Amino acid sequence: MSREADIGFLNSNHAAAEGALTAGVNFYAGYPITPASDLFEYLARKMPKQGGVIIQTEDEIAAINAIIGASWAGAKAMTATSGPGFSLMAESIGFAAMVEAPIVIIDDMRTGPSTGVATATGQGDVMQARWLSHGHYGIVALAPFSAQEAYDLTIKAFNIAERLRVPVVLLMDYVLVHTREKVRLKKPPEVEVWSRKKPRVPPEEYLPFKPDEDLVPPMATYGEGYRVFVESLVHDYRGYYVTRDDVYEELVKRLSDKITVNKHIVLDHVEYYTDDAEILFVAFGSTARSVLSIVRHARARGLKYGLFRPISIWPMDTDALLKAAENARKIIVVEMNYGQLFLEVDRVIKDKPVYLAPILTLDLPTPENILEVCRKWL
């Protein structure tokens, strides 16, 4: 293949859209919002030509409900939004988790709270991605830091959603989604594309919520001849509403444990110069690019700085984090909020100080901006 054909010059919204197409997305519902609208527009130009369905719904609540329904009808379904729209989806995120609908939600983070500054960047949706809906459930959140990763991780998001039957959130930010970069597009078999497990028993023996050993139930969809039951109340293997302690406990534990048990397909992170790092930074998304610049320049001057960059934020690879922090004297978490990822890092690292470097600027912080906040610990 010629170099031109598989190389794109894309922002992370467009790269994520291409990733979704590679993963086989065939249903998208959304409502326009800055800075996610151009992802919607990009897919609107491409999906119909490939037989996909793309609709603009009356609001974000309808959008997420539409993709849950489409997923139950067998589609690979996604939506994209920003914080304010993501908030509207709260109830249905829990619904999707409870009925185990594979869906992908892209959240292009901008400043908050509320409508914040629509055209400014932020990273304030870390905890929102984890705990948006009520009740206890499992969810996966992935955070790219380049357009290439936006492409690759959107494919991974679909794969995890399909394999584990969970909602998967792609956490991007305003700077990332409006910066163009070189992206290499891929095709199977170079990239793996997974689909949900199907029942391996005849219809009369099928129990829609009976898990396999990996804690994930095979998923029949409408029209395949199986009895499909979509129940958001506490339900047994049949999908029937049952108010028994043992059924409730097993279900709630399984909704979280299926992610833990299968963490090998979820956990992802990158380390830079952590082997002998005395100062270990933790950062994600576009902010991590600025932190990487600090670390590389420090190394050139002989300073032992390192960077741990979680890609799977929920769950984070805490074993890897502990190992990366082994030789560090101090851990500094840099994020564009007032301390969210910090809470998780601080929970995990118990034997050395963990500092929060909150960056509350409206544009991408320069390495100097970040150094200014961190100088008192360096």
Added chain:
Amino acid sequence: MVRHEILIAGRGGQGILLAGYILGLALVKSTDYYVVHSEAYSAETRGGDSRSEIVITTSEEEADYMKVSKASIAVFMYKEQLLKYKSKVSKDALVLADSTYITEDMLEKTWKKLLVPFSRIAEEQVGSIRVANMVMLGVFSAVTGLVSLDGLKAAVKESVKPGWIDINLKALDVGYNTGLKLKA
């Protein structure tokens, strides 16, 4: 290990964003450089500030900070934005300036300066001031050697509206030839 930081600034309507996009696209498609391109512009369609920032590196890791901290190459298409952004340009930068609007005394003495009347050339030799941005890119290609004329032309063909392709290609040629003469 190479990291070039390129700043292109001018007023809204001068095609600053398109110039940045075409340059980035050409670099991505015709070279092995890793390219990061961001833009900033004001709400007005014309007259406000307009800025393209392009970071080009030989590896992904060097493209860490996504924007320009000190430009190693700067292009100023209008005087107001020159005054506004000159602090973002490194002392020994190569600076291309549109001498239709900018005089040499406005530029820092330490810069490697190249004053070319991009806008006047576009109007008089190509037929429209609107393609001053492509005249500039033609000069840029000839002078820096970072991107080929053919690469720029392919990028124009891929992304400019059909009715505007020919005049943009002509502008690239005129700019490139102007650049070659300056270099010689």
